[in-house]
Every structure is written in C-alpha cells, then in structure tokens.
Amino acid sequence: MNRFEYLEVTTLEMAGKLAAEKGAAVRAGGVDVQDLLKEHLIEPASVVSIRNVPNLQEIKAGENISIGPRVTLAQLAADRAVASKARAIAISAGEAASPQIRNQATCAGNLLQRPRCWYFRNEELLCARKGGPECLAHDGENQYHAIFGNKNCAIVHPSNLAPALIAFDATVKTVKVGGARREISVAALFVTPETDIHKEHVLEPGEMMESIEVPAAALAGGAKSAFAVVREKQTYDWPLLCAAVKLTMDGKNIKDARIVLGAVCPVPLRRENAEKLLIGKSLDESAARVAATAAFDGATPLAQNGYKVPMGIAMLMRAILEAGGLS
Amino acid sequence: MTKKNYDREETLKLGFAGNVVEKKVKLADDQAKPWDLDTKFQYAGKHIPRFDGLAKASGRAKYSYDMNFPGMLHARIVRANIPNGKITDIDVSGAEAIPGVKATMLLKKVGDRVRFDGEGVAAVCATNLEIAEDAMRAVVVTYEKMAHAVIVDDASKDGAPIVDKGDTNKSPESVNINPREVSEDEINKRFAAADAKVEATYRTQVQTHSALETHGGVAKWDKDSSGNPTLTVWASTQGSFSVLDGLCGNLKLDRSQVEVICEYMGGGFGAKFGADQPTLVAANLAKKAGAPVKCMLNRKEEHLAGGNRPDSIHHVRAGATDGKIVVFDVTNYGTGGYTGGAGARNIMIYDMGASRKVEYAVKTNCGPATAMRAPGHPQGSFVLEQVVDELAEKLNMDPIEFRLKNDRYPMRKAQYEKAMELIDWSRRNKKGGEGALAGTGPKKRGLGVGASTWGQNGNRDGTAMAVIINADGGVEVRNGCQDIGTGTRTIIGICAAEALGCPLENMKVRLGHTRDPYGPASGGSVTAPTVTAAAKDAGHAAKLAFLDKISKKLSVDAAKLDISLGKVFVKDDPAKSWNWHDACKLLGVETVEVTKERSDNFRANFSGQVGGVQIAEVEVDTETGVVRVIKVVAVHDAGLVIDRLTFESQILGGVIQGMSFALFENRVMDRKSGKMLNNNLESYKIPGSLDMPEIVTVAFDISNGHNSAGVAGLGEPTVIPTAGAIANAIANATGVRVRSLPMTPDKVLAALAAKGGSR
C-alpha cells in the first residue's frame, strides 16, 4: 500500500463528495479496497471510510426487503426473513468467501468489487481492462474465465450476490454528488466490456449506494428460489459457476421464472430464453434439462473453459429442480 | 566422530505380530540393550500430547517470524519482473533517499542474468515494513529482455529460447535398464508378448511447498567480551546447522561467532535447508545498518522463489503375463525451473520383471525446484499405481491380489489385509463405473489403492545429545536440531525419559540452538531414527552418570542401582528405593551433565524399507466432474512407535497433502509473460475443512532393529500413495481414467466425455 490519508465521514454524501473531488477510495467493509491497495492496483491519496455513517447496516423486511449498503454478507446470510422469503439471496451471501470475509464484506461492496481475473489482479500485467491492447486471458490461462460475452474481455463478474438479487428483480437506490437520487435495477447496474471495458458498473464517481431493495412483487406469491455453486474445492473457493433460480409456482406449474448465471460472463447473466421454456410448463426433470441446456446456448468458450457448459447445464438443472422443491 | 568399539552381542526380537525373527547385533560396552519387541515401555507407544502443543496452541511459541527487537529494521527484496534477461542498470538512489531507509544491498550486478520472474536483484531495509515496501518499489532495475520459456513444451521445442546457459534446455538422457543385462530389444519383445498391455501418457503438475511460515529470518549482531563481532540468527529452517555453515561461509565468520536459533518453525516440507537468500539478506543488511534486521518473504515471493516440486510427463509402456508384471518401460521428463533437475521415482515397490527408464530434465524460466516431501515419489507413484491397476483390470484381477503377486514385502501384505478390512474392500465395484458402490445416480463411488515404500535410514554422523539432571528433579535434553512440526522435540523427550527412567513430566527438551550438540537436518525422514536413538543413548549415559554420583551418597555400588518408573532402586533388593525427586536432591549443589554421541545403526535389521498402504473411497459427480474424497484408510509402519499421537498426525498430514496434490494444487504459469498467475493462497488451492475425508490412520507396529531405538522415519512415505489411490478410486467409480494431475472437474468431465457421455 502506498501512503494515504484516512478519512471518516458521517454521511454518504460526504463520502461521495470526497470520492468525486479527491479521488478518495471509499471503504465500506474494505475487503476489496484493501486488496486493490495492497496490489497497487489503486494508489489513492485518500481513503474514506463510511463505517461511522449511521443506519446503513439494517435489514428491513416487510412486504419488501430493504438492505442497508453496509449490511455484511454474514448478516444477510443469517437473516431469517431473507432466508424464508428470498432463500437464494441468503444462500448466495452465505456461500461467498469465508466466515471471516463475510463478517467484513458488505452487500454494496460485493456488488461493486472489481474483477478477480488473475491478469487484472497482477500489477505487472497490462490487460485490456487496465488500458492495455488486449485481453490477456484470450490466449492465456482462461480456465476460470467467461464463456459468454468474452470477445473483448473475458472476466467473470465476481459477485455471488448479484445473480440472486437480479433473480428477485432487486434495485439499488443511490445518491449522487449534489444530492440527486436514483433507483437502478441491479440487472442494469453492470457494464459489459463492449460498453466500457474499464469499469464494471454504471455508478458515477461519488455516486453512493444507499440501499438495496427487493420489491414486494418479487416476494409475493410464494416465490421459491435456489442458489447453486460448483467449486473445485468445497472450502473457500471461488465458484467455477453459480446460478440463482427463482420460480413462481402454481401447483406443479411454473407461472414465472428467473434464471441468472454467475461466473460465466463479464456481467451477471440473466437467461430469458431459458426462463421462457419453463413458464407455463409443469416442472419435471426433462423440463429442467431443456431449460438448463438452453441457458447455455450461444456460449463461446475459450480454449480451457469449455467444461463450464456441461457442468453448468448439470448445475442449473439441479438448481431449477431444487427451486421447485423437486430435489 | 569418535571411533566406537562394538564388542558386546545381544539378540533382538524383531518383526511384527505373526512374523517375528531373532537377530544378533553388536553393541558398544556402555550401550543399553536396544529396544525390540520384548521391551516393556513406560511411555513409548502411547498417545502423548506433544511437549510444545500448549505453547503453539496458545500463540505463545515464538517463531523466527515472530522475533522482534528494539530498533529492528524490516527488509524487502527487489525482484526481477521479467522471466529472462540481462540487467543493464540497478539504481537504488531513489530508495536510499526515502526517510527511514537504513541500508540497501545488491544481490546481482549490472550485466548479470536473471532467469525467472521473481529472482532477487537487490534488497533494502527500513524502520518499518511499510517504508521498506516503498523503498523496494523505488529501486529501479532495467533489463535487456530475452525470450523465455516457462513450460516444458515450450522449452523443449527446437529453437526454444535458452533459459540459462548452453545451447539446449534439455539435460542429457539417463537410461537405466534393470536388470542390467536385459537388452532394449528384450524390453520391446516382452512388451509385444505380454498378455495385458498399458501404453499411456501421464502428467503431474508443479506443486509449491506453501509452508505457512515463509522463508527468512532475523539477524542481530553483537560483540563478545573481547570486542569481536558475533551474529545471532533466528531462522525458519529445517537445517539449523546448515544455516550456520551457510552464514559462516557467506560472512567469513567462524562457528564460534555465530549462533542459529530455531525453536519453532512453521513448516518446510523440504524447501528450507541451508542459509537461504532472505536469511543472508537479513544478516548482511543488519551488519551494514548496524541494527537487527528481519527479512521474511511474502506469500508471492514464497511461491516464486521458495522452491517447488517439479512436474513430470511420463510416457509408459507396461505389460503383464500370468499375473506377473513382465516389463515396465518409461520415459519421463519435467522441469525443475532454471536450475534443471526433475526426477520421478516409480519402480521401487513391485517386481517389474524388466524395466527401462529414460529420464531427462528441461530447464524453464521458473523458480528453482527444491526437495519436497519424498522428492520424485508422489509423481512417480501416481503413474505407477495407475499402470499397475490398469494391468490388473486388463487381466481381470483384483488390484490388490495383483499387487501381492508382484510385491515380495511381508509387512505390506499384512498392511493390505488391515486396510481392506477397515474400508471393506469387498464393496469395490468389480468393474469400473458399475456396481452397487457406483450406484445408478450421477454421483458414483469407487475404491482405489496405492502403496508406498521408503528406505530405512537415520544416522547423521556426529549427532549427540546433552542431558542435564538438576537437584530439583528437572531433566533437560539439548540438541541443536529443529522440530518442523513432526514432533521431534517430543519423541526426543520420551526416548530420553524412557532410557533414563525419570518421570516424563520432569523432562524438558531444548531444540534449535546451534551452540547445543549437533543434530540432523529434518529431511529424508531420517530425523526421527537419528534423534530417538541418540536420545536413548544419551538418556542411558545420563542414568549411569547419575547413579554413579548418587551411589556415593547412598553408599551403594553404582552397578547395583537402577532406575525405572521414576524410582531409583537396588537391583537385587527392589524394596530399597528412592523416588526420583528424593534421589535428585542427593545431588545437592551439583548437576549431572552428560553429552553422548549416538551409536551407529545395525546392519542386522528386520527390513531395509518401511511400507505403507492407502485405500481411498471417492465420490465423483459425473455431471459436474467434482471429486470428493470420502474416506482414506492409511496403514504405515516406521519401526517402533514412540508417540502414537504424533505418528498418526504424520499419516494424517501425508494423506491430506497427497489429496491436495491429487485434486487441487497447480502452479499456473502464463506462457506469454512468464509470470505465475496464482501466486497466493486464493487461487493456488490447498484444501480446507469441508474437503476433508474421514481418515483412518493405522500405526503399524513393527520392531525393525535398525538402530538402538528401533525407530524409522515416516514423514515422507505417507504422502506418496495418496494420489495414485485416489486416481484408481476415480477409475473404479466411473470407469474412466484421469491421467493428469490435479484431477480437477474439467479433466474428469473430459475423460467422461471421451468415453461417451456422463452417465
């Protein structure tokens, strides 16, 4: 880490202002910022912590669920209301990283963390995302990289939480420098390399996340959900693949479906084509297989990550059955 | 080393239950009877908590990394950020200008070659780690870059970039034919004529040691009473005396001026012999700066420059006829980094009929390989155990039955029986992928076996122990060697207490100070057999000296006294006795201090090797390719068991590291940039709690009579057979073979797909 001044603020707006005006790095839990500082991927003159900003660490659950930006992954995973109403969200948080990280990592930080690609994370390598001429994973070691949307850059979006939130049509509320507020769907929060290869989300400098909202509509009607992960090792390993599935059932019939894949694409990837194949069907193994297979249609694997397709189909099929209570 | 006289003769009962032999051995006059099957032990063989367990589990044990001194400086090493090239300039002025920076030094000169990304070029030290890091980054090194090759395939191509010197990266081939008189023609003929044939290529990966305590040390200079410089170095090492020699050589000091201390160390696995670069940097910078210096590698440096196990590519042809292996023909090569050297051992267990082994190494622009727990063996065993299994399969034989037909070692036979019983071998799928155990769902189970062997050894010349008995009853044994976590300190204490007869709770052991008597490096699984015999001999010598001293006060002839179970007693009138504390009080103001050199090994041992058998049960998710190890039964012998607890821990550790090698670990190099991509503990994968199988350890008791304590080494053999056993279990579960390590889901899926579908 380079030398920096450390600032503590009591409002998000102030943190945003310091970020926009001074280029300060904003620390929520600080997990990702710490890594970026240590690897010299960022060298800001100021680091601003929002740990003293009040009321950012609450989960309010009623008809809808409102999650404070500093709610930790551990808190979210352990919350009973979340677990019962939006199981996939709780599990996605509980399956991330390790207990120690989950105690520190915040929900906002999880959505806004930078990619884990080993070319990106190596200070000495200049990949496309860091201003270099090309994606180094393309002709390199790409076993953990994207199989969709990987033409210009093959990172996978690292957040566990994002696919689950998208499956529940969640939004984030933000405040910009100057006080303007907006609400963006989590689905629209992320940026593909084709849009802008240097960033992963649409927030402006200094724009701060005030809450994550899971709308009542997504929770109504006894929505059932599942979150599935496949890892190389079962302890403390990044997902090779993950998926959030949410089904609204009418008996055995599927009224509505959401399928969102993680670790396959530079952004969390909703698969509406696969959802359509489920809607109106009665849930069984073959329906699940058809949908899961469709979800991986159009994949463009690189030299070393073709395995993600069959593995992903199996994982997703199981997740669909699990969401529907059939596993 | 003093020349010893061996005139006495004793008969020892050796072997194991159901297989006992008597052998005569020659002893020195003052040597106690060696331990054998008849010995009644007071402590040895029980589950005894290690002496330093509480110190470690309370966080109070001070490792070298933990040493802090007032005014201590922190050092960092500047490393090459290219894989191959020549240094054209090194500028440390920017670093030296930073307030708080106290000294810099060059590890290379302008014009020198760097041969891997991460090679040390210069070093800096400063008042704290943060400033040292600033200074490290402020050193500017420029290079004339040269083309590089970081993987074997690239480095062995025609016209490949030259990694270091000469005109090729390949070492000359060594060809070994066994038995010697067999011709190459005969090898080919045997293969052609065999009933069952295997011809395949196997690959193993580069593994880094990844000891949790990194390499390095803390150096502190002082002056002795006559003003001469003295140096004390706290080193994270598995060879305290080799560090001592290295420091003396590097700094032109004599042994009297230097002490190396290593009371606790956080793992080595073969990578920590000798004075390493960070330790030398600490000593040199401390001299230059006039203050103590700590220089410990960080995790990335540890991966890049801390050593590794070479990879291997084996092309194998093997054949069997009538249940016997008749030919084993292998060409093996791999890379040990820029220094070359990459052996794989795979023909020590089974009778191979005729074998040919062609071997060479390929240099690459990577950090140098170092010895790693059973160097050459796990990679060779992964290949050998699969080949043997494949032959058995083709002959329609049970793989253990087939092994027993080709393995003449009696202990292993008994070990197979034990292991088969503990895992219920009868459950094994008769055909790979089909059977009750495999089941009909996507998750299939299977059983697989592997075996290990290791030489009997342990007699590092000059090893001696000091024993001090105090009037308060306390006993201390001192030796300059280190305990790398195997329990060396504890087994020394147990053996010394057993030989002396004092209560175990009165025994203390001081290790890792090189001013104490010489002790072995922790390597080659020789430490336990070396130090236990030495501790027994020294304990016995201390007993004689102690009895001699107190006999005068008791007015009893020393020869008539003995000590046992914490009591001094008159041999022909055992009712006449003194408890340990009362007897020690008789010393008054005196102490008993004895230093005794270890007696030599005997030739008349029961067996020249130690053996082991492991059986693994795995579950393969045939849809995702994920392999989980469910259970491992591991049966190993290593002579007399001194501490059953630490013995079993060694087996556990071997199995877990073997499983890690089998399924997870892999150094990933980027061919284009020549950099290691997973230089951390996040994507360099070692297993955690949820990956653990149930592990059943069996300390297979045997009296081997190899040395006066009857102890053999265990650290290395336990890690050898696991990967092969897991690979065989995967084949048994699925009907397909994964011939490349680590056996990650992508490879499992590819093997299944090649066979045609996942179910």
Place this chain on the structure above:
Amino acid sequence: MTDSPANDEREDLQNAFSRRRFLQTLGAAAAVSAAPAIANANAKTSEAEKITIPPATPLGEVKNFGPGEVDVKLKINGIVRTLRIEPRVTLLDALRDRLDMTGAKKVCDRGGCGACTIIMNGNLMYSCMLLAVECQGAEIETIEGIAPEGEFSTVSSAFAKCDALQCGFCTPGFVMTITHHLRNEKNPTMESVKQSCRGNLCRCGTYNRIFDAALLAATGGAGLPNTTEKK
C-alpha cells in the same frame, strides 16, 4: 500521495509500463456513461432508473488521519493502547510489529488463509484485511487475550491434547475460530465445526484433529491434560 520528498522523483522513476496508464483509465471511468445499450444486458438502464432530487442534506464532518503517522488508539483484550502509526498499517502489522503480539500470524496477507484471525466486536475477522486506524473504538480480542498469563484456554488445551497441530503456524488462527464458534453455537456438531473453520487453512494437514479438539473443548474439556507447558 506520500509526503516524502523522494516521492515525485519516485513516481518518475517508476518502472512505468503499466501503472500510470492504468490509473488514468480508472480515472477516465469518471466520465459519465450515458445509459448504455448493453449487448447482453439484463434490462435497459433508462427504463429502470427513476431520478429524484430531494433537498440537500447536511454533509457532516470529516475526521482526518494522516498521511504520515498519527495516534491510533486500539482496545485490545480490554486494554487501550495508543500507537503512532500511519493509516496504511494493517491491524495485523500493528499487532505483530508494533505491539509484539505475535500470536496472529502473517501467512497470505490477503484474506485467504485465516492465520491472522482475531475477534472484533464479537465477530471473527482477518486482521490482515483491516486497517488499524479503522479499528478504533472496537473491542479487539486476540489469542493473547483468551487465557490469563500462565494459563491456557480450554480450546488451546484441547488442541494440545488432540494433537490438533503440527508446525503450529496455522494454529492460533484455528484456535480463535473454534473459540468463537463454541461461544456462539450452543450445540456444536462435527458439521458445524467444519463449517466454522471454512476460512482457515492448514498446510501440515491437521484438520481432522482440529475437529476432534473442537468437539472435545465443547464438552468443557473434560479430561483435558494438565496445563503445564514444556519447552
């Protein structure tokens, strides 16, 4: 960035190929992105977004530490200590290098191994991932605090008894994790213990005995060995 005179020069001397450009590109992200028509986007930003502009709220105060050394007060094992350190010093380095509390080990320094585990405000944390300056006001508990001088905690004793350690370098981290787990889990089981130490790695391979030690300690350590330490 830093206040050291050598800094500017240093920047210039930097082995320049990547970083400056990279930092610029990060800065460039500041350019406001219009609602993007994402190739495989999940929704269209413009539709999803509602903007409101409420009255300005007070921005509050900014507390400033550094750059350069500042006084940092840490409450560790119940005792408040004041350190003079830079804000960039991690809690782990503060403990180990400044306070000589070396029970927590530095192994990966990236939140990947658990050797540096401490308990903060009742939560298990990696001290390498925290800045010391941001831990002010928190209750920090390290392994040095789990038993009085000269005594050993039930968990430490259980580890020793079960030989749940080899080299011992991962051990303090595991002891903290298990201690925390047993405090918070009324009915610990093999499964709960395994789950609890998902964030700790051991290279020597002691896991199975750690599980045993945890379950032994959970019984209150009945049958634990005496607590005399041997060297």
